[in-house]
Amino acid sequence: MSGAYVHGYHAREHERLxxxxxxxxxxxxxxxAYPAGSxxxxxxxxxxxQTVTLCRRSPDAHFTSIDHSPESIGEARRRADxxxxxxxxxxxADIFAPPFATGSFDHVFVCFVLEHLARPVEALEILRDQxxxxxxxxxxxxxxxxxxxxxxxxxxxxxIRCQVELQRAAGGDSLIGRQLFPLMIEAGIGSVRVSPRxxxxxxxxxxxxxxxxxxxxxxxxxxxxEQAIAAGLIEPGRFxxxxxxxxxxxxxxxxxxxxxxxxxxxxxxxxxxxxxxxRPLVD
Amino acid sequence: MSGAYVHGYHAREHERLxxxxxxxxxxxxxxxAYPAGSxxxxxxxxxxxQTVTLCRRSPDAHFTSIDHSPESIGEARRRADxxxxxxxxxxxADIFAPPFATGSFDHVFVCFVLEHLARPVEALEILRDQxxxxxxxxxxxxxxxxxxxxxxxxxxxxxIRCQVELQRAAGGDSLIGRQLFPLMIEAGIGSVRVSPRxxxxxxxxxxxxxxxxxxxxxxxxxxxxEQAIAAGLIEPGRFxxxxxxxxxxxxxxxxxxxxxxxxxxxxxxxxxxxxxxxRPLVD
Numbered sequence: 001m002s003g004a005y006v007h008g009y010h011a012r013e014h015e016r017l018x019x020x021x022x023x024x025x026x027x028x029x030x031x032x033a034y035p036a037g038s039x040x041x042x043x044x045x046x047x048x049x050q051t052v053t054l055c056r057r058s059p060d061a062h063f064t065s066i067d068h069s070p071e072s073i074g075e076a077r078r079r080a081d082x083x084x085x086x087x088x089x090x091x092x093a094d095i096f097a098p099p100f101a102t103g104s105f106d107h108v109f110v111c112f113v114l115e116h117l118a119r120p121v122e123a124l125e126i127l128r129d130q131x132x133x134x135x136x137x138x139x140x141x142x143x144x145x146x147x148x149x150x151x152x153x154x155x156x157x158x159x160i161r162c163q164v165e166l167q168r169a170a171g172g173d174s175l176i177g178r179q180l181f182p183l184m185i186e187a188g189i190g191s192v193r194v195s196p197r198x199x200x201x202x203x204x205x206x207x208x209x210x211x212x213x214x215x216x217x218x219x220x221x222x223x224x225x226e227q228a229i230a231a232g233l234i235e236p237g238r239f240x241x242x243x244x245x246x247x248x249x250x251x252x253x254x255x256x257x258x259x260x261x262x263x264x265x266x267x268x269x270x271x272x273x274x275x276x277x278x279r280p281l282v283d
Numbered sequence: 284m285s286g287a288y289v290h291g292y293h294a295r296e297h298e299r300l301x302x303x304x305x306x307x308x309x310x311x312x313x314x315x316a317y318p319a320g321s322x323x324x325x326x327x328x329x330x331x332x333q334t335v336t337l338c339r340r341s342p343d344a345h346f347t348s349i350d351h352s353p354e355s356i357g358e359a360r361r362r363a364d365x366x367x368x369x370x371x372x373x374x375x376a377d378i379f380a381p382p383f384a385t386g387s388f389d390h391v392f393v394c395f396v397l398e399h400l401a402r403p404v405e406a407l408e409i410l411r412d413q414x415x416x417x418x419x420x421x422x423x424x425x426x427x428x429x430x431x432x433x434x435x436x437x438x439x440x441x442x443i444r445c446q447v448e449l450q451r452a453a454g455g456d457s458l459i460g461r462q463l464f465p466l467m468i469e470a471g472i473g474s475v476r477v478s479p480r481x482x483x484x485x486x487x488x489x490x491x492x493x494x495x496x497x498x499x500x501x502x503x504x505x506x507x508x509e510q511a512i513a514a515g516l517i518e519p520g521r522f523x524x525x526x527x528x529x530x531x532x533x534x535x536x537x538x539x540x541x542x543x544x545x546x547x548x549x550x551x552x553x554x555x556x557x558x559x560x561x562r563p564l565v566d
Contacts, residue, residue, distance in 0.1 A: 031437070143431075145431050145435070146431060146540070148428050148429060148461060149461070150458075150462050150465065152428070153460065174434065175433075176300075176462045178431060178432070178433045178538045178540060179433050179538065180535075181485040181487070181538055182433065182485075182536035182538065183484070183536075185536070186536070187537075192487070194483070194485060195483065195485070196481050196483045196540065198479050198481050198542065200477070200478065200479045202464040202465075202477060203464070204464070204475070204476070250469075252465075253465035253469070254465075255461050255465065257429070257461060257466055257479065257542070259481065259540070264422065
């Protein structure tokens with residue numbers, strides 16, 4: 001991993017990721033289910049926010065979920081245990097140097113990971129090579145440039161921009177959702193199909209007002225306050241005005257929009273595009 | 284109508300509206316069909332870009348399509364005739380003073396109209412009163428603030444902003460799509476449900492690259508070039524760079540996103556919220 005994980009590793013962040021997974025399950029996961037007996041690699045599982053959903057939706061598939069952070073893997077393991085999962089192995093490992101033979105998996109699943117990587121195409125190439133020929137890879141990412149709302153607010157956009165700039169300074173890209181198609185193509189993945197998953201929130205959708213606008217998106221922006229101010233990206237008053245404006249969109253006449261992107265492709269049959277540099281692609 | 288119709292009335296604009304309707308028919312219309320015998324008011328039909336689709340999808344409903352511009356009605360009539368429509372009456376009339384008794388219609392349909400109005404809530408109130416109690420109103424609008432793309436380009440956003448500012452100067456609102464829910468609620472429309480209709484375009488979707496990114500959205504932005512420069516909103520070089528950047532998103536690694544919003548509500552049974560000012564709400 002290049003740079004720090006901008007969202008941090010605090011208890012509140014765990015809660016946010018859990019909220020996010022809970023609210024968005026249908027939107028993001030409803031068309032992902034793996035056949036009985038298939039071997040699935042979840043790359044970058046973090047604290048396991050998606051793992052429980054993934055494993056429950058495909059109870060007869062065998063999951064291997066990896067993350068580079070031992071602390072995250074520990075938390076993911078506790079979560080899997082308390083959910084009673086029996087079809088997942090959790091393991092500390094680096095996406096850029098997975099400890100498995102090439103072609104070990106039927107499917108790969110990557111969710112909210114590429115946004116943090118300085119070399120997302122390399123990651124995708126390596127993950128593609130973890131697939132048997134014909135195996136599929138599913139990638140889900142958000143895109144913070146997809147956030148717009150009513151009432152509109154320049155301060156809110158400035159606060160969001162802080163998150164985007166911090167992510168960029170950490171080597172990542174918060175605007176990656178819209179780029180999934182070209183990134184997957186560049187990584188030599190075949191039959192790529194990307195579909196947007198738009199979260200539209202007005203006050204008739206109380207679950208999303210609370211679960212998405214407040215506790216997922218706005219909480220994430222609030223979470224970078226100290227970093228953003230310390231980095232000189234924004235004045236405290238401006239940041240706080242932006243956060244207030246985001247909360248304002250949760251009132252009766254407010255609207256909030258955000259889009260996730262989900263890409264699915266496959267390792268083409270008989271095709272190999274392993275990189276020829278001869279050096280291990282560790283990070 | 285307040286101010287000028289910012290898109291203009293030229294032949295190219297007619298073509299653009301036709302392209303837009305052709306490409307987006309399924310996305311916008313697939314869930315709109317009216318029962319046999321029902322009376323439908325299409326308010327602000329313009330040159331009839333939606334009229335042919337509407338009437339064909341509900342061949343046994345009776346449509347009345349109005350527009351304030353006699354020229355547009357003339358063009359819409361020619362189009363309806365050449366499509367062989369027999370279930371539509373085209374008529375010059377003002378949305379703010381419709382020449383029909385209240386409660387005359389079972390359904391109202393309004394598409395790409397509110398964005399041009401200085402008083403969209405009043406328009407909705409008047410249209411609501413054209414409905415029998417329990418009748419439905421369907422509203423479709425775009426939102427130019429929903430446009431984002433890859434590669435990203437500040438110049439492209441500046442060029443888009445010119446269209447937004449010209450629309451605003453003409454009394455309209457190019458960011459109206461996201462506001463449909465609160466506007467319809469404010470107009471006293473009941474059971475409002477808004478759904479986004481996102482157009483996602485990557486190079487695997489050749490029809491949309493050509494039909495939407497190039498010939499609908501970018502053509503619309505290009506169409507305000509002279510006005511924007513004359514109004515001092517932008518330097519010619521900057522505008523042209525923005526348009527080039529929009530075309531750039533149609534290349535193999537480019538992506539373009541835009542969202543329409545569709546709201547459906549009804550005139551509540553036995554409820555009347557006619558405005559009590561006592562004066563006719565003509566424009």
